[in-house]
Amino acid sequence: MANVFAFVETRGTDVRKVGLEAVTAARMLAEKSGGGEVHALLLGPPGIAAKATQVGQYGADTVIVVEHPGLANYSPEVATATAADRIKSGGYRAAVFSTSAQGRDLAPRVAARLGVSIVTDVLSFEIEGDSIVVRHPMNIGKVIATIAIAAKPAIIAMRPNVIAPARNAKAGKVENAQPSIDPATARVKVIETRQGGGGKLDLAEAPVVIAGGRGLKTAENFKLVEDLASAFGNAAVGATRAVTDDGWRPHSDQIGQTGRLVSPELYIAVGISGAVQHLAGMRTSKTIVAINKDKDAPIFKVADYGIVGDVFEVIPALTLAVREAKKHH
């Protein structure tokens, strides 16, 4: 039996989905170790304390709430110091973070400060004797490594979307705490968080991803992809590297080896040939659909379902059909 720490990622006063995934993963680890407690750290500006109940619903026995006006934006140094101090004093068997932009920044620092190793982008985990054994993709997902972590605490950062947040209500006892350092003294300050496109679903979190490639011919034609995404209602729009390099879409929309890694329930590739660099970012999607006019395009080798045809005919027809299908639900 061992207690497990979870870092709950927030943005402003919102808990991010990956934050609940971390709590769920920590709960699973605690259960696997014979039923320990999960202690979740919730850090943010005034108003974040109201989210403690939600964190308890997903399996936290204790929610450590650190509310501070200096935490309206992410503060790497405050988060590192506060998480590291808590993990050290709590004697946890493991600490769970997310492999998100914030988690990739934070988790390695916390590990280094504690003098322990870390594995990020974790796909699954088991407890085997004295080790926590995890699966981790290498070589852009073309190789899967099984890695034994002997370090205590074991620090892992979960890949987004591999563990669905699961309700498993625990006490969620609130413990108010102070940040370990004053945010005003930090040497690294996020002075602004610019939201891109209000309320837009994020690529890593959306259950459906529609991605467009050069086959769309112009930036304006991405409207077709956006229309299809809005027909689904739960879809985010991505793009290939060729498209972001040409400036049709921002770099942050790029799915691939050097861009974002996604593994949604449904991935629809529109006018994408399927370069290795792109496949690296989406091959773990559960269902892949490809629409391309070239029947020999490599994307059809990884697609569960393909339509060979002109995207300018097929996508509007698919958008209508999806809209119809959604109506009857």
Next chain:
Amino acid sequence: MKIAVCVKRVPDMDVRFRIGVDNVSVDEAGLKFDINDFDAWAVEAALKLKDKVAGSEVTVISLGPDVVQETIRKALSMGADRGIQLKADKVPFDGLVIAKALSAELKTGGYDLVFFGKMSPDSSNGVVGPMAAELLGLPCVTAISSLEIADGKGTAKRELEGAQEIVEFSLPAVLTVDEGLNAARLPSLKGIMAAKKKPLEVKPAQLAEPQVTVRKMELPPERKAGRVVGEGASAVPELVRLLQTEAKVL
């Protein structure tokens, strides 16, 4: 300005990998190696600053066996001034071990800025930069896609999921580089010739005991062969039916 860039030699990913006979490594036979893309962008970022600030010096550091000297030479041919190889039989998987060895070297250099790529595609862990920063006790901004340095301070942009952060930091600092910051320059013939004469120091890497061990490597299960549902817009109804009844995603 004194700038260091830590670089890694990585295999070209555009191949079908084979697992080595030991089952815990990738078979390197026939693989082509080059500098990690993110690290090339890090070198470019350092060179851009060097171009701007007279008297700057760019040092390139790589940990690994003698073949990493090729990677260091590539950065020197782009315009970096000197190289340091931290010699080790192989690059350990444990990012903390790498970060400790690099930071032991970096702390003696008195650098104003230390650049890393945000990750390498082979180990795909992305932890060495921020871990080294922490061990050095320096401010750190990860995955930057823009950078301004003025008056001993820096401003950088980071891409988040559906948002961006604008970050201010004090120098000295550690920065890790994302795609989009710049396009790496190609070495000129003159640069390649000059690189041969630039100093490249070889020192033993101080490797700590690893706390994580690769037990097994395997290829992921192949996706089962898909099927083409049909041609053109007339195939849409069948696709929708399959998405509803078979894949159950609609």
